Amino acid sequence: MSAASTTISAVHTEPDTLQAAQERWESTTLARTLARMPESCSDFTTVSLRPIQRLYTPNDLPDFDYVRDLGFPGEFPYTRGIHATGYRGKLWTMRQFAGFGSPEDTNQRFRYLLEQGQTGLSVAFDLPTLMGYDADSPFSLGEVGKCGVSVSSLADMETLFAGIPLEKVTTSMTINAPASVIFAMFIVTAEKQGADLRQVSGTLQNDILKEYIAQKEWIYPPRPAMRLVTDSIAFCVERMPKFNPVSISGYHIREAGATAAQELAFTLRDGIEYVQACIEAGLNVDDFAPRLSFFFNAHNDFFEEIAKYRAARRLWARIMRERFGAQQERSWMLRFHAQTAGCTLTAQQPYNNVVRVAIQALAAVLGGTQSLHTNSLDETLALPSEQAATIALRTQQIIAHETGVTNTIDPLGGSYFVEKLTNDLEAEALDYIRRIDAMGGMVAAIEAGFPQKEIQEASYQYQKVVDSREKIIVGVNGFTQSETQEVPLLLIDERAEQAQRERLAALRAQRDNAAVKRALQALAEGARTNANTMPLIIEAVRTYATLGEICDCLRPVFGEYQEPAF
Known part of the structure; x- marks a missing residue:
C-alpha cells in the first residue's frame, strides 16, 4: 500500500480485527467497570447537543484518506492550517x-x-x-x-x-x-x-x-x-x-x-x-x-x-x-x-x-x-x-x-x-x-x-x-454561592454624550455646509445608478458630512428594512 493511499484505519490493525478486539473489550473490561461504576448519564453530548460516543477508533473513519482529507499544513485542503510552519514562524x-x-x-x-x-x-x-x-x-x-x-x-x-x-x-x-x-x-x-x-x-x-x-x-x-x-x-x-x-x-x-x-x-x-x-x-x-x-x-x-x-x-x-x-x-x-x-x-x-x-x-x-x-x-x-x-x-x-x-x-x-x-x-x-x-x-x-x-x-x-440541569453552568445552575463577588467596573461618564453633542454642533458651524450638501446630493444620485458608492462616500466624508447625514441621504434611495415576523 502506497503512502498516499494509507488511511488511518489501516495503519496498524485491519477493521474486522479491530472490531473484534473492541467487542471483546466491551464485553469484559468495560462491562466489569460499568457494573462497579455506572456512567454519570445515558447521553453525553457537546454544547451543540451533538451525541458523543464513549470511544473512537480507526473504524469510525472507514474512508479516511490522509492526503485527501488531512494533508499537510499550508497545502490544500488546509485541514491542518494555512501556514506550513503553523505558529513556529x-x-x-x-x-x-x-x-x-x-x-x-x-x-x-x-x-x-x-x-x-x-x-x-x-x-x-x-x-x-x-x-x-x-x-x-x-x-x-x-x-x-x-x-x-x-x-x-x-x-x-x-x-x-x-x-x-x-x-x-x-x-x-x-x-x-x-x-x-x-x-x-x-x-x-x-x-x-x-x-x-x-x-x-x-x-x-x-x-x-x-x-x-x-x-x-x-x-x-x-x-x-x-x-x-x-x-x-x-x-x-x-x-x-x-x-x-x-x-x-x-x-x-x-x-x-x-x-x-x-x-x-x-x-x-x-x-x-x-x-x-x-x-x-x-x-x-x-x-x-x-x-x-x-x-x-x-x-x-x-x-x-x-x-x-x-x-x-x-x-x-x-x-x-x-x-x-x-x-x-x-x-x-x-x-x-x-x-x-x-x-x-x-x-x-x-x-x-x-x-x-x-x-x-x-x-x-x-x-x-x-x-x-x-x-x-x-x-x-x-x-x-x-x-x-x-x-x-x-x-x-x-x-x-x-x-x-x-x-x-x-x-x-x-x-x-x-x-x-x-x-x-x-x-x-x-x-x-x-x-x-x-x-x-x-x-x-x-x-x-x-x-x-x-x-x-x-x-x-x-x-x-x-x-433541567442536564448541562451545568458553574455558578448559575450548579455550584452556586449566595454571596456576590465584587469586581472593579469601568463606568462611562454621562458627560461623554454631552461633549459629543457639543463637538457636533461646533463641527456643523465651522464646516462648509454648501460643500456638504453638494457631496450628499452626488452620493444620492450615484446610489440610484450602478456607480461604485465608495468614492462618493469618501468625498462626502472629506467635507465632514456626518455618519447620520450620509446614512440618511441613502435611506430614501435604498429604503429601510423592517424584519417580518417569523
Whole structure:
C-alpha cells in the first residue's frame, strides 16, 4: 500500500480485527467497570447537543484518506492550517476589542494596550454608530459611548487614531450597516497621516447578512445593503490590496444560540453569497478572494470548536476551488479571527470567566486561528476595565509563550475523535448549504426566515437542557454561592454624550455646509445608478458630512428594512 493511499484505519490493525478486539473489550473490561461504576448519564453530548460516543477508533473513519482529507499544513485542503510552519514562524495577532466613551478615551486605551504587547487594534463602536445615527440624534439618547466608542464624523476618527500610525498598525473595525461610511472616515484619516493606502492593512467586518440572521443591527434591506458590501470590496481590490474589506462573521450567529454546525454552515454560505455577488458585479474571483476573512466564535466545548475550525478550512478550500473555480492557492485559504464566547460569560462568580476564556482561547489556537480576542472577566457587568483587559491579553501571552502548544502544527490532527468530529461538522454544514442553495441563496433564505428559525430552535433546545440541569453552568445552575463577588467596573461618564453633542454642533458651524450638501446630493444620485458608492462616500466624508447625514441621504434611495415576523 502506497503512502498516499494509507488511511488511518489501516495503519496498524485491519477493521474486522479491530472490531473484534473492541467487542471483546466491551464485553469484559468495560462491562466489569460499568457494573462497579455506572456512567454519570445515558447521553453525553457537546454544547451543540451533538451525541458523543464513549470511544473512537480507526473504524469510525472507514474512508479516511490522509492526503485527501488531512494533508499537510499550508497545502490544500488546509485541514491542518494555512501556514506550513503553523505558529513556529509567526504567532497569531493578539487583537483586543476596545472602545468606550469618547474618541479621546478610546485612543488612550489603544495606546495602553499597544504598550502592553497587543499586536493589532480592534475597534468597538457604540450602538448609535452601529445603527448609523449621530451622537446628537434623538435615537442616541442614553447610548452614546456606552457599548463602544462614539464616532459621528471624520473629526472623531482623526481623534480616535491620533498618534497611531495606520500604515504600521493593523486595524480591525467591527461595523456593518454603516461600514462603508466608517471605512471612508478611516481611509481619509490614513491619507491625512500621509499613509500609502496600498500599504494599509486591517479588516472591516462589513458582514451585513449576519445582521439579518442574528445581530439585528441593520439600516437598509438586504439587496441594496449587499451592493454597499460589493462596492467596498471592489474599491479595496483597486486601491487597498492589503486590506480585508469583509470579515464574514459566525461569531454573532453563535452568540444568538446557533450550534457549531449552524455557525459553520451559515457563515460559509454567507461567504458564498458575497463571492457570487462580486462575480456578478464583474470582479474576478482571484482578485478579491484572497482578501476575504472570517470571524468565528470560540465556545466552551473544547474539541467541537477545534473540529469546527478545521472543517471550515477544508470546506472553504473545496468551495473556492470546485464551486467558483478559483485558481490561486491564496483564494482557497480560509483565514479567520476568533473571539472567545461572550454568551458563555456569567455575572455570577465573574472570576470563573477567566478560566472559561483561557480554555476557549486555547481551542482557537489549537484550531489554527490567525487572530484572537480574549474576553474580559467583567463583560457581563460593564465594558472591560483596564485591569480586566490586561488579564485577558496576558491569557493569550501565557498560551503563546508558556504552554508549548505553538511548538508543533495541529497537535490534535490524527485523533480519531477530532477527525470524526471534523468530518461530521463538515457533513452537517454541507447539508445546510445545499438546502440554502435550493432556496435560491442566502438572501432568499433570510427573507424566508430560514436561518433565523433554525437558530431559534437550537437556542430553545439548549436552554431546555440548562433549565433541567442536564448541562451545568458553574455558578448559575450548579455550584452556586449566595454571596456576590465584587469586581472593579469601568463606568462611562454621562458627560461623554454631552461633549459629543457639543463637538457636533461646533463641527456643523465651522464646516462648509454648501460643500456638504453638494457631496450628499452626488452620493444620492450615484446610489440610484450602478456607480461604485465608495468614492462618493469618501468625498462626502472629506467635507465632514456626518455618519447620520450620509446614512440618511441613502435611506430614501435604498429604503429601510423592517424584519417580518417569523
